[in-house]
Each structure stands twice: as structure tokens, then as C-alpha cells.
Amino acid sequence: MQLARPERLPDAFLTCSPAELHGLLDGPTLVYLKGRRDPPLFLTILQHGNEPVGFHAVQRILRKYQDSELPRSVWLFISNVEAAEQGARVLGHQQDFNRVWPGTELPPCPESRIMQEVVETVTARPLFLSIDLHNNTGRNPHYGCINRLDPEFLQLASLFGRTAVYFRQPVGVQSLAMSEHCPAITIECGKPDDQSGVDDATRFIDDCLHMHHLPDHDPASGDLILLRTHARVKIRPERDFSFDNSGNDVRFRPDIDQFNFGLFRKGETLAELEADGDLPLTATLDNGQDIGSELFDIHDGKLIAKTDIIPSMATTDAFVARQDCLFYVMEPMDSV
Structure with missing residues (x-):
């Protein structure tokens, strides 16, 4: 397993289904999309192949700006395209992609080497913030997960929704690894057939693309309901x-x-x-x-x-x- 680093996305990315990605991409794929403003936003999608919300939201964003420049540069990591082809969370020969990021307690494996390379690449220069996009298998409200209680992390969570979760376990997840480098969040957008999850994810990404900076003070009182794992x-x-x-x-x-x-x-x-x-x-x-x-x-x-x-x-x-x-x-x- 190797990380693909194309210079651009294929045109068919804008119209294909998650199951068709494996025919377009060689495997886990990291691509840089130049925008008007830097530092870039880091987006991670399809860590679980049966959680397509991030893919559909990114498609919407790229179609919106197809004939213009993105408001901010983006590093886009398209993760488990092999599992997405089969509509599976993870395949039998794979490790869970969202348990093998730097800091994992699992032994070295091809997936962990990919994530190490992704982190080293996207953090070689400053990042604006990181968003990892997921669906749930059960019924949940849409909410954000953060791994630090710094004001920028709290502000990022409140931008997505009123409910947020703070956690430090399990290790090896994307947001925990990226929290060492920039404000980072995992957004949980309901079940895969929840169209409002795609709406919320698209709106959140677009807001972050247009944001100049995250406030360096806590959200206003009552703006965020915070729970701890x-x-x-x-x-x-x-x-x-x-x-x-x-x-x-x-x-x-x-x-x-x-x-x-x-x-x-x-x-x-x-x-x-x-x-x-x-x-x-x-x-x-x-x-x-x-x-x-x-x-x-x-x-x-x-x-x-x-x-x-x-x-x-x-x-x-x-x-x-x-x-x-x-x-x-x-x-x-x-x-x-």
C-alpha cells in the first residue's frame, strides 16, 4: 500500500459515487488544491468506506468553486477507497484507518506508514485547521469531537454545532494526531442516508474556507454544550x-x-x-x-x-x- 500524490483530481471525481473512486484513484490519495489564501485547510474523508458524508460534501464544495478559485487552499486526503468500493467500514485485510495515525498503540503496519507520511507532508508548512468527516452507524445528533480545550478548538466545535465531545481515547485517531499541529475536529454527521448531514458538513467546510482566523477566546456562555468521554x-x-x-x-x-x-x-x-x-x-x-x-x-x-x-x-x-x-x-x- 502506497500513498498516491497526484497533481490534480480526475474530472470524474466531481460526479462519481464513493464506490467508483477505486477505479479513479490508485489507493489512499493526498492532493493539494490551491486557493486564494494560505495556510491550507486539511480535510480527511472516507476513513471508513461506508461513511460517505465527507466525500459528498467535498464534491459539493468543488462543484461550487469549479469555475473560480477556492477561498483557501486545501490538503484533501481521500482515505480508504478500497473499502468504499465495497461499502464497508474496513476490509478484512486492513487495519481501521482511524486507529493508526501517529500516537497509535497498534504495531507498525502499511496503514500506519501511510498516515505518518500524510502527517509529515501536510505539516511540513503551517496548517490553518484540520477536519475529519464521519457518519455514525446509530442515530445521533450532528456534533463535533475535539481533543484539546484550547479556545481555538472550542470555537471550532461551536462553529459546527452546539453539542461537542471532548476525548483523549482511543488513540491513533486523526483528530488527536492533528491536534498536535493545528486546531482539529472530527465532525459526526448522522447516518449515511442523512442528507442533512451532508448539508451541515458542506456548510461547515465552506465557513472554514472563508474564515480569516479562529477567535483566541472561549465561546460565549451557553454557546457550546460540552461532554467528556x-x-x-x-x-x-x-x-x-x-x-x-x-x-x-x-x-x-x-x-x-x-x-x-x-x-x-x-x-x-x-x-x-x-x-x-x-x-x-x-x-x-x-x-x-x-x-x-x-x-x-x-x-x-x-x-x-x-x-x-x-x-x-x-x-x-x-x-x-x-x-x-x-x-x-x-x-x-x-x-x-
Whole structure:
């Protein structure tokens, strides 16, 4: 696997589908698009091949400025085109592209070498800011994720929406790596079929292209609702599970993603179990401590919330739940 560095995008990029990209590009592709103003904006799209919001938003932006100059220069990284061809998050022979950026705890691999090369290239000169664009597999509001609490990061988050998440784990993600070099954000734009997510992503990119600078003071009081990632909830690898009430060991409620950024109240049922026993979940803090027994309990064959829990990114996609996590547990921070 090598990083492609074409001088320009093929004309068909403006009209093709995500599945057709692999026929146009040789693989992960980094291209520089000259605009009126520098330093450039860094955009990362399609880290997960089944999350096309960034691709569609960039298409809209490039069509808008097709006959004129971009307001600001752009580094565009088109990531996992091979997975996009198959509409898959990641392929079986690949590492998750958004877990192998500099700072990852995974061993060196072709994907991590690509990301290292991308970072070294785009940071050889100053960057304005970095945006990584994603969809969710579950129902979520559109929100931004930041990895530092500096004013510029908070202002960037408030520009996208009123809700933002601060996190430091998992490592190896794009925004965490880029936060060492410039204000950086991951924007989560709803499910892949959510057209309003493309609208919001396009508007946000266009706003950033026209922005002269990010304010160096915190957003006004009440402008941003900030939550912190408290724990990452994973299903134990030895447990079978489903979201459709089929005869598995653990049968999660099929509407679990409706609670994102809401509340699992104390005593609420998350899943029905074939038999009582050990908890089927872990809930890991940034330091690796498992606090699952503080958050969940088993009673009469049901997995219940032991305390009020704010989930985010809860998914009903079994592959994502196994490969990544079931959901994150959030805790409110002081509103900015």
C-alpha cells in the first residue's frame, strides 16, 4: 500500500459515487488544491468506506468553486477507497484507518506508514485547521469531537454545532494526531442516508474556507454544550449477541441507539440474557480500568443500568459493535 500524490483530481471525481473512486484513484490519495489564501485547510474523508458524508460534501464544495478559485487552499486526503468500493467500514485485510495515525498503540503496519507520511507532508508548512468527516452507524445528533480545550478548538466545535465531545481515547485517531499541529475536529454527521448531514458538513467546510482566523477566546456562555468521554463500552469477545431478539446469549434492545446523548435511567433494561452470570460488557476508562460493575447489573435475566448513563455513538451494527465498541459513556462538563 502506497500513498498516491497526484497533481490534480480526475474530472470524474466531481460526479462519481464513493464506490467508483477505486477505479479513479490508485489507493489512499493526498492532493493539494490551491486557493486564494494560505495556510491550507486539511480535510480527511472516507476513513471508513461506508461513511460517505465527507466525500459528498467535498464534491459539493468543488462543484461550487469549479469555475473560480477556492477561498483557501486545501490538503484533501481521500482515505480508504478500497473499502468504499465495497461499502464497508474496513476490509478484512486492513487495519481501521482511524486507529493508526501517529500516537497509535497498534504495531507498525502499511496503514500506519501511510498516515505518518500524510502527517509529515501536510505539516511540513503551517496548517490553518484540520477536519475529519464521519457518519455514525446509530442515530445521533450532528456534533463535533475535539481533543484539546484550547479556545481555538472550542470555537471550532461551536462553529459546527452546539453539542461537542471532548476525548483523549482511543488513540491513533486523526483528530488527536492533528491536534498536535493545528486546531482539529472530527465532525459526526448522522447516518449515511442523512442528507442533512451532508448539508451541515458542506456548510461547515465552506465557513472554514472563508474564515480569516479562529477567535483566541472561549465561546460565549451557553454557546457550546460540552461532554467528556468517560468510558468505552465493549462487548466481551466470548459473548454472542444480537439486536434483533434472535436466540443469542445477549439480546440488546433494537432501539439502543435512540438513547444517544439522552439517558439510560437507573434500572432501565439494555439487554435480555440467556442466563445470569458475569457481565457481558466492559466499560473502560482512559487508564484501562474497567468500571462495568459500577454502571451495569444483572437482575432476573436482564442487563440493567445501575446508574443514570448518557450514551453516545451507540450502534445496532453488530460488526461495528464488535470491531469498535457498543457505545461511549459521556459525562457533562461545564458549559462554555
